[in-house]
Amino acid sequence: MNAEPILLCADREGVRTLTLNRPHRKNAISRELWIALRDALIAAGDDRSVRALVLAGSGGAFCSGADIATPDPTHPTYKLRNLTAVAELLHNLPIPTIAKVDGVAVGAGWNLALGCDFVVATPGSSFSQIFVKRGLSMDLGGSWLLPRLVGLQQAKRLTMLAETIDADQAHKLNLVTWVVAADEIDGFVDELTGRLASGPPIALAQTKALLNEGADRTLHDALANEARAQAANFATGDAQEAFAAFTGRRTPEFTGRWAVPRPTSENTEVEK
Structure with a gap:
């Protein structure tokens, strides 16, 4: 056994x-x-x-x-x-x-x-x-x-x-x-x-990293890290979902999915 x-x-x-x-x-x-x-x-x-x-x-x-x-x-x-x-x-x-x-x-x-x-x-x-x-x-x-x-x-x-x-x-x-x-x-x-x-996975990950890194960083470093993290958060669908849930008076469903539109052939230069 x-x-x-x-x-x-x-x-x-x-x-x-x-x-x-x-x-x-x-x-x-x-x-x-x-x-x-x-x-x-x-x-x-x-x-x-x-x-x-x-x-x-x-x-x-x-x-x-x-x-x-x-x-x-x-x-x-x-x-x-x-x-x-x-x-x-x-x-x-x-x-x-x-x-x-x-x-x-x-x-x-x-x-x-x-x-x-x-x-x-x-x-x-x-x-x-x-x-x-x-x-x-x-x-x-x-x-x-x-x-x-x-x-x-x-x-x-x-x-x-x-x-x-x-x-x-x-x-x-x-x-x-x-x-x-x-x-x-x-x-x-x-x-x-x-x-x-059930929380927003990207926002939670960014929050945890910011707090951990902030333990021995300057305020300047912390502000730069916060700006970097917030940009990543806005690129997910969770921020939009949170707003939609708030206005719709419902519980949000967070996924952490990337929500930035993909480039189309009309606005993308092809490297030659």
């Missing part, structure tokens, strides 16, 4: 859910799981039918971090390439991403959640930048993410003391977007992803 996959993938109404599936290790990410996650993120970014992505864990945990207990002869340089690829792919994914956290989110597991656009957690969830307790420094983008989310001093507190905090504390620090009861989190995430998946 074949073993159950270490990464589960399910699609529903434009929403793809990737579930880390190593419950016996609290979903600690092995080399094989890093590779599977990397490949799954590439596939999600290339599939235009996917309008939102959810990351979750099985067996009552989100992710206990990288699996450092399982022997792996791979040189750390090569190991970290997979981690780096996952962090960059998640950050650059042109669709909204949601971490659904129920249980522990530790080390790279917590930074995996923080790499998502939204984090929904249950009251019983716990979080730790546990790295220094393992004689390590942070990875998976933690050194970039945390100071931007909580400020430098709180980032130092979380990483240098490696404290474990609960969902309420994480929410107060802006590290969790919503805290939802365990028996309500599935419905909450379904409703949230439904709203995101």
